[in-house]
Amino acid sequence: MTLNPVRVGICGLGTVGGGTFNVLTRNANDIARRAGRPIVIEQVAYRSPNPECDITGIKTTQDVFELAANPDIDVVVELIGGYDVARELVLTAIENGKHVVTANKALIAVHGNEIFQAAHEKGVIVAFEAAVAGGIPVIKSLREGLGANRIEWLAGIINGTGNYILTHMRDEGRAFEDVLAEAQALGYAESDPTFDVEGIDAAHKLTILASIAYGLPLQFDKAYTEGISRVTAEDVEQADNLGYVIKHLGISKRTETGVELRVHPTLIPKERLLANVHGVKNAIAVMGDAVGPTLYYGPGAGAEPTASAVVADILDVARDISTDHRYRVPYLAFSGIDEVDDQPQIMPMEEIDTAYYLRLLAVDRPGVLARVATILSEEGISIEALIQKEVTDGELVPIILLTHMTREKHMNEAIRRIEAMADIAGSVTRIRVESLDEQE
Amino acid sequence: MTLNPVRVGICGLGTVGGGTFNVLTRNANDIARRAGRPIVIEQVAYRSPNPECDITGIKTTQDVFELAANPDIDVVVELIGGYDVARELVLTAIENGKHVVTANKALIAVHGNEIFQAAHEKGVIVAFEAAVAGGIPVIKSLREGLGANRIEWLAGIINGTGNYILTHMRDEGRAFEDVLAEAQALGYAESDPTFDVEGIDAAHKLTILASIAYGLPLQFDKAYTEGISRVTAEDVEQADNLGYVIKHLGISKRTETGVELRVHPTLIPKERLLANVHGVKNAIAVMGDAVGPTLYYGPGAGAEPTASAVVADILDVARDISTDHRYRVPYLAFSGIDEVDDQPQIMPMEEIDTAYYLRLLAVDRPGVLARVATILSEEGISIEALIQKEVTDGELVPIILLTHMTREKHMNEAIRRIEAMADIAGSVTRIRVESLDEQE
Known part of the structure; x- marks a missing residue:
């Protein structure tokens, strides 16, 4: 083994921080054989000790920004959660030329564009496998x-x-x-x-x-x-x-x-x-x-499942640490995202097409069902299944409907009209239906 | 985009070769944005044309070894299948300093150790995602x-x-x-x-x-x-x-x-x-x-699902092509496999522990079931469930058994003894039972 160790600083020693510490420690030999070099925990920053972790002999601090400035650290692992301090910590680490691994989905979803821009300019990695679906890669x-x-x-x-x-x-x-x-x-x-x-x-x-x-x-x-x-x-x-x-x-x-x-x-x-x-x-x-x-x-969560993803990211950083930044996997999978002119837009919910399950309570009176069906038809919505239940609640009859695909805005209008009917009690329950065929 | 294109040579234009050609061609723009550089098909070697592929303007050859020697090719994609020619092709490509991508499970399973050794010495990548489970990464x-x-x-x-x-x-x-x-x-x-x-x-x-x-x-x-x-x-x-x-x-x-x-x-x-x-x-x-x-x-198979894995490997090669070989993911995940002294051994089947489903046909006579149960007990095998079916086949009664975990060699002996019983017809059907709890 001729390569230098990669030196990691862990910020946060809660559930995920503790799990990360323990996995890196317990599986250190295997992890080193996978990376082709040792991965060592250089420093841990935490507020309260984690009884699950034996940090004997590890350099510690209460100040995550001290860790982010530690010249002996290559990779800052952000596991403190939240938005503001986490954002400042990650941007500081990047500014200091550190690579960053984070499990913070809120941070990436809300501040990711800014973070990736800063990281791109400094040529450092920001890895976030643990931010989505815990241990699933x-x-x-x-x-x-x-x-x-x-x-x-x-x-x-x-x-x-x-x-x-x-x-x-x-x-x-x-x-x-x-x-x-x-x-x-x-x-x-x-x-x-x-x-x-x-x-x-x-x-x-x-x-x-x-x-x-x-x-x-x-x-x-x-x-x-x-x-x-x-x-x-x-x-x-x-x-x-x-x-x-x-x-x-x-x-x-x-x-x-x-x-x-x-x-x-x-x-x-x-x-x-x-x-x-x-x-x-x-x-x-x-x-x-x-x-x-x-x-x-x-x-999708838990100490060691999430740590599994954090450590996989650290392994990736260890392999790519000396790589020309242009060869690395782009943060959001594609290079030049900002340069694309005809980038597709996120659609407003009113414009999406889906099928629907509807449940409504109607007065048990002739013509109510026909009126509901007429409204749906007038809005261009076709019915796949309709079940009128036995009367259970005084004189109100539950009606269950499954529709074919339609546009959300048409369904909004149909529901507005159905709820306005005198013979319909309360609001209409609407749950979307998707076929999502993964066996095709 | 400042990086040079990565130049690919595809050997074989059958199901997977054709799929690879078409995916690389159809999604070329997205693939280039992912790799940060274009991936171009420099040459295709094939015996018979694939009507699914439009190879207009592509350099072709009938000789895969000519392709493997082409100095304009960075990555040789082996999709001809089989053992002998494929092995020679891959070893030749490696000898010529090419990176290799293959979908050939038989080749890797049987000749992989030799191939990886050769590749390691030349410092080139051999990638084989498509060899297992088609498009699943x-x-x-x-x-x-x-x-x-x-x-x-x-x-x-x-x-x-x-x-x-x-x-x-x-x-x-x-x-x-x-x-x-x-x-x-x-x-x-x-x-x-x-x-x-x-x-x-x-x-x-x-x-x-x-x-x-x-x-x-x-x-x-x-x-x-x-x-x-x-x-x-x-x-x-x-x-x-x-x-x-x-x-x-x-x-x-x-x-x-x-x-x-x-x-x-x-x-x-x-x-x-x-x-x-x-x-x-x-x-x-x-x-x-x-x-x-x-x-x-x-x-797990099919033209484009398998091509999906082949092209993912090509993308990995494109990213790692300039990387120091020591930083790359080891072929079999761990470095120094040959240097481990206490490497675990593959166990002989007789030594594995599992549970069993047994189905046997017995003469409908008192004491047969007791004798079967006694044999199992004497071999240290405990029964989880036992179903004696209605007589359907003359006087032979089907008996279905589920056992708890036991060692295969004990089950072998039990089955030998049961089959030797005069009241048991034919051989005992034995299927292993595993709980494989993925919900735990």
């Missing part, structure tokens, strides 16, 4: 493994908390609030679960995936985001009866008019592999023009 | 994406023909021979299907996967290989009744005594993602010590 697969392809669409279960809740709602017929409380007690959900259950975390990850799939600047602000907090046990059951499973998906498609970027609950056919991804696991289906359908599955 | 995922991990086991559906046959046997209750004939008519199986249905092709791929998972020299001759030609419609049905699906798997596990390397029909629980991989699709489950369970799914 989906960034590497999209940027390199599928590099031959024009990506057509991708769809993923990219938030473990949401999938845990939907899995238990389905398996046990329970309500959202009930399972959420359990997930919080078990530590699978935060005490403020907004980021996870309202889809913000998934939208961060989807923004990153779409950018590297199509070579677009990061545009988190244009993502459509809808959470799972309004999915009911009844919808889960009705979907099941119709042959579907409800999953919280991040979906991005390339169409003739632009790129779709949307996170929402989605009915998918039971036989899809994505429908069989349970609990806190993640999976991403990717369709390429050459390869066809592919799928990547694994743990 | 599983080599990249194992060598790079999971580089932080000590791999514990992997198991895959890595032969599309076999999976096509087993899928249709299960869905339609048909016999092996019947579905095979259909697969041959549809072009999914060769007229001589031995390589596919007897597991040789899968064993080639498994040999490669295991080597890069654990950093072992390629040892195809030590793989245990059992095909699917003796799987009956009845076994498929009985497995289904017990909650299992029969898949033809390549399995490799790292144990305390060595490395398992085995291809055989396997009962796996229905709820596994692997059990839901249908038709000609492939999937590989990989368990790492840090990441936990992961899975990679997609098309």
